[in-house]
Amino acid sequence: MSIENIPEIYINNTKESPELFVYDFKMTSDVVKSKVILGMNMFSFLQVGIKQVHFAGTSVVVNKDQSLLLKKGNWLWTELLDTETIYYCKLFFFSENKLKEFLEKHTTKKQIIKHEIPYFIIKNDAYIISYLNSLSTISEVPSVFRERLLSVKFEELLLYLLQKYGRKFELYLDSLVREESSTFKKVLESKINANLKLEEIAFLCHMSLSTFKRHFIKEYKTSPGKWLQDMRLQKAKEILEQGHLKPSDIYLDYGYHNLSNFSIAFKNKFGCNPSEI
Template structure:
């Protein structure tokens, strides 16, 4: 699967490297688990549809009631149509330099957080709706004015969100410019034990090729990643079935199996009985 370099994919002139950039992303069919190399921090203002983003340590699903601020880096995202025929998301990208300029102007010096969460969820409200409407009108002004106007709109947005979320949002902004630490390999792996992600997708989220991921995994766990994940997921399946409220048809997709037959066969090989025999 190819990797989408964002926002470069959306910029018509490859020589341009804007520090602020707005893009209206629209589509008419679902896009599932696109591999994304996000090269700028990004606000995602979903207007219609649903958006799911997988990170190395977590995932998030939002509709048009929430927006996201997403840290730059590798992720997988799915864009899903809801009842509407068109998926529409307004994206606002910004550079670290613009963020540093804002922080030096508006936030007194404070200790930088040790961890940087992959995203910050924003509850939409009437102010943000009005803000997005005004942001859309910028596309109609002469190009010479766009950068200055986007600078004003960027500052307006951050000032408002600091007012809304107080120090929680301040700390998140500070964390975006903190020196990035290497994420825990084991933490990333174990957060995805029960996800539907493939080994290749988990490796991508860990910023590794599949072959490097496998070597690193065997060094850490002394077993191949395929066998380890399969055993962990089957143990979870047995636990869910023993609870008595779910059937194998309810859980196999969530445990990474594409069809019920493969799940049942793997379960029987592991435990010597079919899922329906679990009591």
């Protein structure tokens, strides 16, 4: 699977490096777990469809009633059509310089609190819908004025979200201008239940598959495939012991394509069939 560098692939003149950039993304077929290197922080205003994203230590799903603010870095994106025949998302990219200018102007320095989550969910309320309509008209403005207008619109948006979400949103913005490197173990252990391939987990760790395997064996003293299988089977056993779900309800969630293979692996590890739990 190829890797997409965003927003670079959307910029016509590759010599340009705009600090603010708006792009209307549309598609007519589903995309599952596309590898994306996000070079700028980005608002993803979902208009039609369903979006799921995986980052280093987390994942989130939103529909057309919600939008996301995403931290730059390596992501896996799944974008699905809903009831319509088209997927539509308005993307608003911004540089760290623009964000720092805003924070210096509109916030006061407080004690730094670490913010772990690389996304922020925004409700598409009446204001956001109206804002997006006004943002759409900027594309019709002569380019000489567009950058200044985008700066005003960027500041307007952040001020509104600060007013709506308060300290929680301010902490998130602060996290975007601070370097926070996710540890290898944290990334890996957060993806036990994510049903991702090793190659996809390696991508989220910013590693090639071969480097990932070497690092894993050094850290865990076993192969990543065996470790993930054991951990997923252990999680599956814990779920079954709660008594709410059957093996046929969960085998896909733990990386098995059919119930028979799940049952064989489960019995080999625990000495009994999953249906006996």
